[in-house]
Amino acid sequence: MNDVRRLRELATDIAREAGELARLRRAEGVLLAATKSTVADIVTEADREVEQLIRDRLSAERPGDGFLGEESGGADSATGLTWVVDPIDGTVNYAYGMPAYSVSIAVVEGNADPETWIGLAGAVYAPVLGELFTAARGEGAWLGETRLSVNAEAPAGALLATGFGYDPTTHDGDLATVRQIMPLARDLRRMGSAALDLSYVAAGRLDGYFERGLRPWDFAAGALLVTEAGGVVTRTDTASERPMLVAAGPEIHAQISSVLHNES
Known part of the structure; x- marks a missing residue:
């Protein structure tokens, strides 16, 4: 081994x-x-x-x-x-x-x-x-x-991060997702590096992160950081061209996932 x-x-x-x-x-x-x-x-x-x-x-x-x-x-x-x-x-x-x-x-x-x-x-x-x-x-x-350890809860609202794809035809959908998520959020960050976003979730600098359309190299290392820091990482809609990745502590992850599951 x-x-x-x-x-x-x-x-x-x-x-x-x-x-x-x-x-x-x-x-x-x-x-x-x-x-x-x-x-x-x-x-x-x-x-x-x-x-x-x-x-x-x-x-x-x-x-x-x-x-x-x-x-x-x-x-x-x-x-x-x-x-x-x-x-x-x-x-x-x-x-x-x-x-x-x-x-x-x-x-x-x-x-x-x-x-x-x-x-x-x-x-x-x-x-x-x-x-x-x-x-x-x-x-x-x-x-x-x-x-490192992820944040267990965010009683004042979660500090979340996301990213947008480069294809302008996807931006309306990404913005609609942000509107759905914002009631959970204290604020939103958009740094432009998925690997750093995930690292910051692991470090407790962010409460959670979500983004559509990431490629394997974008999240392979960062996802392991989050799970080893006690967090949860999931990918849904994996049959589509733009799967959704969510990373956070267990409670915050459940809250984000619940909102996204009901996304219209």
Whole structure:
């Protein structure tokens, strides 16, 4: 059996190296390489370079493991483990010089299907903020040496976070969801990095997070952080192109899910 602590250490080490490369390239100036789903959905040269660094490190240290990266696609696993990677989560923030971006690296047991995989270890590193969130299955979630715990309740209303897709045709639906949720909320945050949003739920900086249309690399590490911090992460409408992910402590998760279940 693979040692989840060693897997966490490897994810942590690579995330730090990758994050420092991303920070360095941002200081040198961002070059846009392409757009993806829409004009607003960008990829920078740094995204590609950082993912290649991660992929090279994993190929050298974990030959035979599978890989799923946002920029370079997938590779099948010969070991039963797959690494799920977002080299720069929050690319638009990154391109604009905002510090809310991160490197997200997770390793799962199984293939790249989040409906069947089991999260084993992960790291989310925000290089500008200097914060490293890590988790290993059964070992808890951590910010540096501090063990994390989700918020159990929010008597004054929940501080929630969400995000919107890049496709403008989905914005009306996303805004309608926000209107449904707001009676539960003290306030709403929109940071632009799903990995950081999930890390902040794990750390108790947010009470909960919900978003449609996330891809596996957006949440693989962050979801493990939340569950290891005592929270609940669910995905519904998984047969659709835009499944809904909800992450929070158990009580707050139940409240959000109840509202979304009744969403018209």
